[in-house]
Amino acid sequence: MRAFTYERAKDPIAAARAVAERPGAKFIAGGTNLLDLMKIEVETPTHLVDVQDLGFDRIEPTPEGGLRIGALVTNTDLAADARIRRDYAVLSRAILAGASGQLRTKAPTAGNLLQRTRCPYFYDTNMPCNKRQPGSGCAAIGGYSRPLGVIGVSKACIATFPGDMAVALRVLDAVVETVDAAGHRRAIPIAGFHRLWGDTPQQDTVLCPGELVTAVTLPRPLGGSHFYEKVRDRASFAFALVSVAAVIQPDGTGRAAFGGVAPRPWRVEAADLLLPQGAATVTARAFQGATPTRDNAFKLPLATRALAAVMAQAASRTKA
């Protein structure tokens, strides 16, 4: 691990300034992703600004009838909150399907949203990787691509956003709130928070340097049945090959977002409208223009089957 200095920020704007003014500075929340990457020198910050004392640790109702989740609410506490379990069960389900009990206790909402890809070449500093070292090439194209993206990827990078929580946030149309060093606040819809890689895969999100995530807000509850179906190589403690977050209404309409397939949680609103016509129709639309490799083409039928499983459960709940 490279040397760095460390400070514990006392207020949000000072934290944002500490990172914005110092090239090589980074926020640290739980540290479960950043320290992992620092140990292998994929990340080499020179200064860490610890955000744990900033107080964004509550879940509060909004005037619009939704909830504002503080950026520092841990994954465990968020999944266990009675309001989330009752009104936004897809979010509890997605969080509980991810990582382990130990990691969920440590990692808060902001860190989870900002976790980096799990592409094996991104982790291997002996291999070319445009995301880790811009311009060095992409070892995954033509290499081992089984866990990687099938849509929204580019000629520079075919990695996925690996997280589960954000897939549920996408189905719920959550909004990410931030503050910068000048005190300006922004509300960024989750749909546009994670970037498509294009020519600049080194940048994961639309955040500017030093822009601090303070909260995530959820609109009013959607009702309906909530599902998070995660398909992975072992039954627990593994990243998704494919996942589906869905909210299905008693009349068969609803919304679905897919994880493990793209640089961001993948949802196509025009495909949502096709839900009453069955899973295959939905995924044909949602994955129109997909560019899978030979090794990960299986993700397309897997997405259809995962969605079909969810819809079958929704139908049996409606009957019951």
Next chain:
Amino acid sequence: MSDLPKLEISRRGVLAGTAVTAVLTGNPALGAHPTPTQGEAAPPMPVRFTVNGQDQRLSLDPRTTLLDALREHLHLTGTKKGCDHGQCGACTVLANGRRINACLSLAVMHEGDEITTIEGLGTPEKLHPIQAAFVKYDGYQCGYCTPGQICSAVAVLDEIARGVPSHVQADLMAAPRPTNLELRERMSGNICRCGAYSNIAEALAEVVGPAAAGAKA
């Protein structure tokens, strides 16, 4: 336990020896060394927390993980370093009563915290009930993952008591119960390469009581 002759060779000595072979065979798994550091160190930073109820003040390179602080600086070597990347759970300790991977946390992030390690749960004379159950049911073979398994299990039972839900819970609104299925899911952050999982599940079943564990999820 205490009337056994004292062994001259410690587990630590054996591991330090075998780590060389592990390096030669290209296997980084037995990482019982501090995380390698490069470049000029930043000035040491003071940090104060309690470990097993005892006040500890240290002055550390900010790179020092909580795990290395416990093992290398406080010589509490009960907590183990397995993968050093949060994937195996051997380093699980309790911070303010909640379980975390000590390898993925900086010691300086724990100013003012209360840390509990395996050394703080029980003593050879008076085992913690979960330690006693692991002995009774052979919840291990080599024992390397055991301190992490036990610290994790202590937190799992607390999480169930506090109503923290899990992935395998059919009804998210219901109070969770410590069934076999639930315990296995909740313990999935602790890997055992000897495969003692079924014995660990039996040990935990005894601790939660046969009625609770026998119930189907």
